[in-house]
Amino acid sequence: MIIDFQAHVFPPAYLEAVERVDGNVVLEPPDPGSGMRYLYDRRLGCRINTATFQGQDPARRLDHMDELGIDVQVVSIPPPGADRFDSGDAVIVARTANDALARFCATDPNRLVGLYTLPTASVPAALDEIDRATQDGLRGFGCYSNLNGKPLDDEAFFPIYERVARLGQPIYIHPTAPLATEAIGLDVLPVLIYGWAFDATVAMTRLVYGRVLDRFPEISWVVADVGGVLSFFAQRAINIYTGRTDEIRQRYGLKENPLDYFRRFYVDTADHPTATLRCALDFFGSDRLVFGTNYPYGPEEGCRFVRNSLDAVRGLGLPETETQKILGSNAAGVLGLAG
Numbered sequence: 320m321i322i323d324f325q326a327h328v329f330p331p332a333y334l335e336a337v338e339r340v341d342g343n344v345v346l347e348p349p350d351p352g353s354g355m356r357y358l359y360d361r362r363l364g365c366r367i368n369t370a371t372f373q374g375q376d377p378a379r380r381l382d383h384m385d386e387l388g389i390d391v392q393v394v395s396i397p398p399p400g401a402d403r404f405d406s407g408d409a410v411i412v413a414r415t416a417n418d419a420l421a422r423f424c425a426t427d428p429n430r431l432v433g434l435y436t437l438p439t440a441s442v443p444a445a446l447d448e449i450d451r452a453t454q455d456g457l458r459g460f461g462c463y464s465n466l467n468g469k470p471l472d473d474e475a476f477f478p479i480y481e482r483v484a485r486l487g488q489p490i491y492i493h494p495t496a497p498l499a500t501e502a503i504g505l506d507v508l509p510v511l512i513y514g515w516a517f518d519a520t521v522a523m524t525r526l527v528y529g530r531v532l533d534r535f536p537e538i539s540w541v542v543a544d545v546g547g548v549l550s551f552f553a554q555r556a557i558n559i560y561t562g563r564t565d566e567i568r569q570r571y572g573l574k575e576n577p578l579d580y581f582r583r584f585y586v587d588t589a590d591h592p593t594a595t596l597r598c599a600l601d602f603f604g605s606d607r608l609v610f611g612t613n614y615p616y617g618p619e620e621g622c623r624f625v626r627n628s629l630d631a632v633r634g635l636g637l638p639e640t641e642t643q644k645i646l647g648s649n650a651a652g653v654l655g656l657a658g
Contacts, residue, residue, distance in 0.1 A: 322391040322654070323614060325613055326392035326394050326395070326613075328615070330396075336411055336412050340412060342404045343404050343408070344367070344403050344404065357369055357370060363496060365510075368496075371397075373615035373616070373620050374615025377424075378426070386622070387629070390430065391656065393650070395434040396416050396434075398496065399496070400461065402437065402439045402440070402467045403467050404440065406444065409440045413437055414451075420433045421455040424456060424457070432458050434457060437449065442479060449482050453486060458654065459488040459491060464492055464493070464518040465495060465522065470498070470521070471522050471525055472526055472529025472531050480538060481535070483535075483538060489538065492523075494516065496510065496518075497510065497514040518547070519543065520549050522547075523542060523581060532580055539653045543611065544587065545587070545598075546584055546586035546603065550586075556581075560576055581602075582602070582604070584603070585653060587608075587611030588611050588632055589613045589624075590628050592631050593634035605649075607649070608645045609653070610629075632646060
């Protein structure tokens with residue numbers, strides 16, 4: 320079984336809701352230079368993601384999956400999610416997005432697994448939405464590396480994590496407009512290239528040092544895009560943490576070395592080459608890698624990124640049992656699917 324843990328869709332109804340509420344995030348007209356459309360955050364004063372209109376037809380998506388040998392896609396709303404809106408608008412955007420995603424995945428619920436977005440500006444509304452979206456068939460929280468500028472270890476979010484843990488669902492962390500957006504600059508392209516990776520790493524660090532992993536051990540946390548930059552700085556992290564376990568335990572109340580916590584995260588492989596995946600494999604191990612592609616972004620309606628991602632995993636040259644862990648069985652365990 321091959322499970323793509325990073326697949327996306329911008330449902331038309333969701334984009335229409337974003338335009339209708341005319342809130343903190345707006346969909347820009349096509350850029351005159353590239354023809355692309357961007358989502359613009361009025362608070363940050365900059366673009367925060369590229370909008371894609373590919374992949375909105377579930378039948379065509381399933382045809383692509385058949386052609387490429389993908390058995391299951393885990394489908395989430397790319398950033399921005401409902402978190403970037405004020406509470407009233409956020410509820411409208413979240414309900415519209417989740418209703419549309421549930422209908423989308425109902426086309427073939429055995430092959431399309433949906434993750435809900437939440438109106439985290441109002442935690443009570445978010446809790447209601449978890450229950451509503453779960454009843455409609457969505458199966459986990461499509462979270463972001465920060466929630467409208469708030470770090471993920473903010474205790475205001477703990478009731479959300481408690482509800483997700485009780486339901487036995489995973490939390491998928493996808494990068495979004497980073498906390499360092501202003502330092503990076505106003506152009507979206509450097510943000511997408513390295514700002515997102517930095518923010519994903521910050522998110523993992525806050526969850527470790529904020530003792531969120533200790534408090535909610537039932538939750539499987541899956542981080543997009545090989546978990547940011549951590550695995551590329553693994554030796555430096557090892558050098559710095561070695562010999563300081565007791566210091567860190569006393570200072571931050573951690574039960575073990577931070578490196579051991581970081582290795583609890585699952586990370587996806589989305590459209591990274593084999594050389595990159597080797598770093599992630601060396602740090603996290605084959606038991607913690609899940610396959611991802613970033614479909615339907617990219618050329619050929621997203622299919623090229625899928626082929627690239629498959630080639631990258633197979634290029635590792637692992638024994639077949641290890642390859643199958645990465646391609647499907649790890650994700651099946653996270654999602655509670657038959658592997």
